[in-house]
Amino acid sequence: MKIIAIYSMKGGVGKTASAVNLAYLAAKSGLRTLLCDLDAQGSASYYFRVRAEGKHSFKLIWTKAKKFRSEIRASDYPNLDILPSSFSYRNLDQLLEKRKKSKKVLAKLLNSIRDDYDMVILDCPPNLTLLAENVFICADAVAVPVIPTTLSELTLQQLVEFFISAELDMKKLMPFFAMQQSAKKLHREVREKLKDFHPTFLKQSIPFLSEVEQMGVTREPVGVTQASSRAAQAYSALWQELSDRVQGHSS
Amino acid sequence: MVRDRCYHLGSIDDLKQIEASLPKPLHLFHANRSEEVLSYWDSFDWRLYQTGLLLLSSSKEIRLFKEKDGGLFLLTQADLPRASPFFSWDLKAGEMRQSLEAVVDARALCLLMKVRLKREFLQVINEDNKTVVRLFVDEYKMKKNSAQCHLLPRLGIETLRGYEEEAQAIADLLISMGHAAVQSSPYEEALELLSVSPKAYSSKVKIKMNADDSSAEVVRALIAASLHIIKKNTDGILADIDTEFLHDQRVAIRRLRSLIGQLDGVFSSEIHHRFKSEFGELSRMSNAVRDLDVWLLEKDAYRTLVPPVLLGGLNIFFKEIKSRRQAEHRRLLEMMQRKKFHKLLEEWERFCQEPSFPKGKCADQGIRALAESRLKKSFAKICKEGQRIDENTPDEEIHRLRLQCKKLRYLFEFFASLFSENHLEQMLAQLKQLQNHLGAFNDLHVQQVWLEDALHSIKKGSEVSAAIGALMGAMYQQQLSAKKLIFGDIRTFIGADTRELMKKLLAQGKK
Numbered sequence: 001m002k003i004i005a006i007y008s009m010k011g012g013v014g015k016t017a018s019a020v021n022l023a024y025l026a027a028k029s030g031l032r033t034l035l036c037d038l039d040a041q042g043s044a045s046y047y048f049r050v051r052a053e054g055k056h057s058f059k060l061i062w063t064k065a066k067k068f069r070s071e072i073r074a075s076d077y078p079n080l081d082i083l084p085s086s087f088s089y090r091n092l093d094q095l096l097e098k099r100k101k102s103k104k105v106l107a108k109l110l111n112s113i114r115d116d117y118d119m120v121i122l123d124c125p126p127n128l129t130l131l132a133e134n135v136f137i138c139a140d141a142v143a144v145p146v147i148p149t150t151l152s153e154l155t156l157q158q159l160v161e162f163f164i165s166a167e168l169d170m171k172k173l174m175p176f177f178a179m180q181q182s183a184k185k186l187h188r189e190v191r192e193k194l195k196d197f198h199p200t201f202l203k204q205s206i207p208f209l210s211e212v213e214q215m216g217v218t219r220e221p222v223g224v225t226q227a228s229s230r231a232a233q234a235y236s237a238l239w240q241e242l243s244d245r246v247q248g249h250s251s
Numbered sequence: 252m253v254r255d256r257c258y259h260l261g262s263i264d265d266l267k268q269i270e271a272s273l274p275k276p277l278h279l280f281h282a283n284r285s286e287e288v289l290s291y292w293d294s295f296d297w298r299l300y301q302t303g304l305l306l307l308s309s310s311k312e313i314r315l316f317k318e319k320d321g322g323l324f325l326l327t328q329a330d331l332p333r334a335s336p337f338f339s340w341d342l343k344a345g346e347m348r349q350s351l352e353a354v355v356d357a358r359a360l361c362l363l364m365k366v367r368l369k370r371e372f373l374q375v376i377n378e379d380n381k382t383v384v385r386l387f388v389d390e391y392k393m394k395k396n397s398a399q400c401h402l403l404p405r406l407g408i409e410t411l412r413g414y415e416e417e418a419q420a421i422a423d424l425l426i427s428m429g430h431a432a433v434q435s436s437p438y439e440e441a442l443e444l445l446s447v448s449p450k451a452y453s454s455k456v457k458i459k460m461n462a463d464d465s466s467a468e469v470v471r472a473l474i475a476a477s478l479h480i481i482k483k484n485t486d487g488i489l490a491d492i493d494t495e496f497l498h499d500q501r502v503a504i505r506r507l508r509s510l511i512g513q514l515d516g517v518f519s520s521e522i523h524h525r526f527k528s529e530f531g532e533l534s535r536m537s538n539a540v541r542d543l544d545v546w547l548l549e550k551d552a553y554r555t556l557v558p559p560v561l562l563g564g565l566n567i568f569f570k571e572i573k574s575r576r577q578a579e580h581r582r583l584l585e586m587m588q589r590k591k592f593h594k595l596l597e598e599w600e601r602f603c604q605e606p607s608f609p610k611g612k613c614a615d616q617g618i619r620a621l622a623e624s625r626l627k628k629s630f631a632k633i634c635k636e637g638q639r640i641d642e643n644t645p646d647e648e649i650h651r652l653r654l655q656c657k658k659l660r661y662l663f664e665f666f667a668s669l670f671s672e673n674h675l676e677q678m679l680a681q682l683k684q685l686q687n688h689l690g691a692f693n694d695l696h697v698q699q700v701w702l703e704d705a706l707h708s709i710k711k712g713s714e715v716s717a718a719i720g721a722l723m724g725a726m727y728q729q730q731l732s733a734k735k736l737i738f739g740d741i742r743t744f745i746g747a748d749t750r751e752l753m754k755k756l757l758a759q760g761k762k
Contacts, residue, residue, distance in 0.1 A: 049381035050413075073413030076382045081412055219380075 001114050002246050005122040005139040007132065009155050013145045014178040016043040017212050018235070019123035022143075024221035025239040027080035031118040034072065034081045038135070039125040040089035045082065047219050048075045052086035062095055062105065065112035072113075077224075081117075089125075096130045103130065107138035128162060136168050141246050145178035145206070148190035160198070173198065174245060176238060177205035200245070204238040206231075256422070257321055257405040258430040263390065265430070269406075272428065273375065274420060277383070282372040289366050291438050294358035295487055295496065297449040302354050305438055315350055321433035326350065336361040336492055357548055359493035366441055367392040375421065383417040385409040391437050395445050402440050405433060452483055454499040456506070459668045462619035467610055469618045470510070470517050473665055475603040477507040478596055489584055494544040497537055504534045509661045513625050519609035522602075529595055540583050542701070543576035545694075556725035557718055564718030568705070622666040623757050629659040630753055637745040640738065646696055649737065653689040656682060674756040681749055685740040692733040695726045702726075 006019040016039070023035035037044040045051065050073045052058075060067040072081050096102050110120060124135055136142060144159065146152045156175060163170055175198060181187050195201055206212070211222050211231035222231040260266070270279045292306040292313070293299045299306055305316040305323060308331045316323040329347035336359035342348040351360070368391055375384035386409070391402040406425065410418035426432075442449065456476040460469050480503040487496030508530050515523055550569050557565050586592060602608060613621055633655050640652065660682055667675055702723050709716045743749070 049379040051379065071413070074411035 001110075001117050001120060002141075003110060003120045003122065003139045004141045004143060004242065004246060005124055005135045006143050006145070007122075007124040007135060008126055008145055009128055009159060010152070011126040013147055013152075014206060014212065015126070015145055016047070016123055017215055018143070018145055018178065018206065018238075019044055019121050020047050020215070021221050021223065021231075021235040022239050022242065023080060023119075023121040024077060024223050025236060026119045026121065026243070027075075027077055028223065029239075029243075030079065032079055032081075032116065033119045033121065034083060034113065034117045035075075035121045035123065036083040037085040037123050038089065038092075038131065039085055039123055040087055040092075041125070042085045042087070044123040045084035047215065047221075048082045048084075049219060050075065050082045050084045052084040058086060058088040058092065059095060062092065062109070063099075065109060068109050069113060069116075077221075092131050093129045096134065103133045103137055106131075106134035110138055128159075133166065136163070136166070136172070139172060141174050141242065142172050143202070143242060144173065144175040146175045146194070147179045148177050148187040148194065150186070150190060153190060153194060156194070156197075171200060174200045174202050174242065176202035179208045180205050181208045202238065202241050202245075204234070204241045206234050206238060209234070255322070255408055255410055255418075257389075257407040257433045258422075258425045259433055260388070260404040260406055260430060263388070263404050265404075265428075266388065266406075269424070269428065272424060274424070276378040277375050277417070279386075280374040280376050280382075282374055284369070284371045286367070286369045289368055290362050291364045291366065291441075292360045293363055293449075294355045294360060295492070296358065296452055296454055296499070298355045298358060299360075300449045304354065305436065306351070306360065307438075313347065315347060318436045318439075321435050323436055338493070357493060358495050361492065363447065364393065364438075364441060364445060366438070375417065377417075383411060383414040384421050385411065386421070389437065391441060393441055393445060400444055402437055402444065405437065406430070454480060454502065456480065456503070456665065457667070458665075460618055460666070462669060463617045465614065466514070466517050466616050466618045466621045467608075467614035470514060471603045471608075473510060474507060474599060477503045478600055478603070482596060485587060489587060491580060494548060497541060497544065501534065501537060501541060504530055506661045506664070508534065509658050510665055513629065513658060513662060514613070514621065516611040516613035517621070518611045518614070520611065522609050523611070526599075529599075533595070536586055537583055539579040540576065542697075543572055543579060546572050546698075546701075547576060553722060557721045561714065561718040561721050564714035564716070565722070567715050568718060618666070619669050622662065622669055626659070626662050626666075626757060629655065629662060633659060634745045634750075637741045640741055642734075642738070649689065649734070650693055650696070652741070653686070653693050656686050656689060660686065670756055674752060678749075678752055678756055681744055681752075685737070685744050688733055688736045688740055692730060692737060695730040695733065699723050699726050699730070 004022070006015050006022065008015045019035060023033055027033040035044060035048070042052075053071060061071050062068070068083075072083050074080075075082050096105055099105055101108075113120075122135055122139065124132065144156070146156055160170075160173070162168075163173060175194075177191060177194075180191070191205075207230065209229075209231045211226050211229045214225075215222060218225050222229060222235060226232055273279060287309050290308045292308065303318050304326075305318055307314050307316065311331055312328050313331050314328040315326045317326055318324075327346040327350060329342055329345060332341040334341050338357070338359055339348050339351040339355060342351070368389060370390075371388045373386040373388065374382040375386065377383050387407045389405045389407065391405075393400055393402075408418055408421055456473060458469070458472055458476055460472075481500050484496040484500040484503075487493070488500065508527070511517075511523060511526050511530075517523075518526075547569070554562060554565060633652065636648070636652050636655060640648070660679070663670075663675060663679060663682075702719050706716060706719055709719070
């Protein structure tokens with residue numbers, strides 16, 4: 001089972017759209033896939049029309065593997081299941097702090113479903129917290145959508161420094177350009193500058209496309225409603241590159 | 252899981268009521284439909300059915316399913332062979348071929364029925380427009396004597412992970428509306444509707460009898476059952492569907508001859524005499540075809556016994572055998588289509604039904620007592636002959652031992668219901684080992700004699716004669732090995748343990 005996290009320190013970079021589309025593509029390729037919505041905003045869950053169980057507190061889900069598993073729901077697409085988030089996830093960090101081996105809680109939970117899935121995609125909240133550390137430690141790849149602007153450069157640098165100080169494996173970090181507008185000179189310049197910045201910067205990128213924005217309305221991955229669109233093709237290529245990298249790594 | 256079952260609907264219109272009765276806020280969405288003609292396959296003796304398997308084909312593919320609680324679980328699939336009927340060896344090497352081979356062996360898979368399946372997929376949607384349960388409705392139609400008939404429609408539930416409660420709610424709804432969960436697969440239902448029963452054929456005679464039943468009546472029932480098997484296989488032999496129709500028929504004849512031979516005194520001596528002569532002839536009628544069939548069935552195994560350089564000669568030899576087989580089969584057909592053959596079977600059938608018939612001195616004896624005495628006699632003979640066997644024993648004596656063991660086995664099989672199942676199982680297991688090796692030994696002997704014979708009519712020094720020589724050499728070595736194994740087996744069989752077991756088996760008071 002491989003774990004790919006879609007992570008960004010900034011919001012609004014197309015993180016959830018990427019998580020949703022990549023999870024859909026993974027499932028379509030035949031992999032038994034689980035998309036974990038770790039963001040209290042619950043956008044990924046919204047896309048898939050899945051709600052968390054009202055009755056149970058998220059505490060149980062994050063402490064008992066059995067409860068964790070029982071929260072998983074089948075999506076409307078073959079091979080794809082969703083672990084929905086809820087608003088209570090905003091308190092997740094507090095819960096994690098109280099646990100022993102607080103940075104390996106997620107790893108342990110995901111290990112309990114090792115036999116059920118081939119691929120886990122994690123849709124992460126946009127902050128650098130104990131939860132994020134859990135994600136960085138257990139993921140085989142941390143895919144980071146980056147809008148090619150100057151501020152994004154700075155944010156990416158901060159992330160790299162965090163990885164170094166926390167002694168995390170830099171090979172996992174796989175940034176990629178998202179919401180790219182080639183017409184903008186700034187985007188072209190930053191892209192040129194950054195593409196050789198980090199050895200694992202992905203070659204494929206996602207242009208700024210209205211089809212991706214439309215996802216919030218259709219509530220379907222672009223591969224379903226607009227299979228031959230540029231957006232669908234871009235995500236397909238991104239998935240191909242990402243999955244090749246992840247299968248190549250032995251861990 | 253109870254949820255993931257199929258439920259019978261009275262008619263397809265019941266769907267409307269179900270839709271209307273869905274607990275709010277769920278509603279039903281009609282998704283796509285599909286339609287296929289599916290063919291159902293099995294061997295004449297229903298081997299797949301007996302193993303809980305189902306073989307279905309659509310236009311291009313065959314699929315093998317395991318049946319459980321009326322549901323079908325896909326095991327494997329493959330391309331549909333062109334031939335019909337077809338054999339496992341007509342398939343490309345792979346999982347399907349392997350699976351079928353293990354179950355049906357040399358039997359042909361015949362098309363038993365065609366079914367038209369109309370399937371509609373449905374989704375139960377919640378207030379978020381999320382699919383929470385997947386459903387399908389199946390309608391099966393078949394032709395019976397050129398009239399259309401159909402099964403009760405089936406509604407299947409597919410539970411989605413995380414929505415187990417919703418699936419259960421649907422199941423509960425169906426049950427509350429009086430729809431019953433299906434108990435058997437649609438194919439079983441279809442077979443029943445078409446009056447085709449998998450239980451109608453068995454290659455073994457299994458009759459339950461009581462210790463005090465009159466011997467003559469029991470034996471007449473056994474003859475009738477055997478005649479039934481003989482008749483049932485005739486059509487398959489005439490149509491030459493596969494080699495096992497003839498084999499089953501011959502085995503039924505052989506067993507019956509052994510029985511009547513060992514149970515002398517049940518009928519008048521004239522009857523026994525007539526039986527011996529008529530069934531003897533019946534049996535010999537098909538000897539040639541069966542011998543040649545066995546050669547052809549084993550040809551792949553024989554190819555491995557001969558050095559590759561001689562395979563050319565061996566192939567020529569087998570070609571010759573094939574054409575001889577076809578000629579002999581034509582002769583057999585001719586004989587089986589004659590009035591004489593049918594008359595013979597009819598007369599013996601009548602013999603079994605007639606209120607009065609020529610009895611022998613044991614006719615009214617209780618069957619248990621008679622069976623016991625014959626079993627004791629048979630076993631004693633084996634022990635006596637078995638004690639004399641050693642490395643110097645001529646082959647003919649080993650063959651006699653083999654025949655003696657067969658006689659014992661057949662008696663056990665016919666009269667199984669009179670004895671303790673447990674003890675009988677143990678005894679037959681012991682016999683089986685010995686018989687397997689005796690059988691192998693005999694086969695090798697017979698084949699070598701056959702080959703020796705063939706050599707006489709073949710040009711000396713030709714590649715065929717070289718191949719035959721190589722084959723004989725390999726078989727001779729195998730025969731020597733088999734002989735060694737037999738010594739071990741016979742020592743065990745006539746030992747104290749088996750004698751003890753035999754005593755227990757025949758002890759009075761059981762059944």
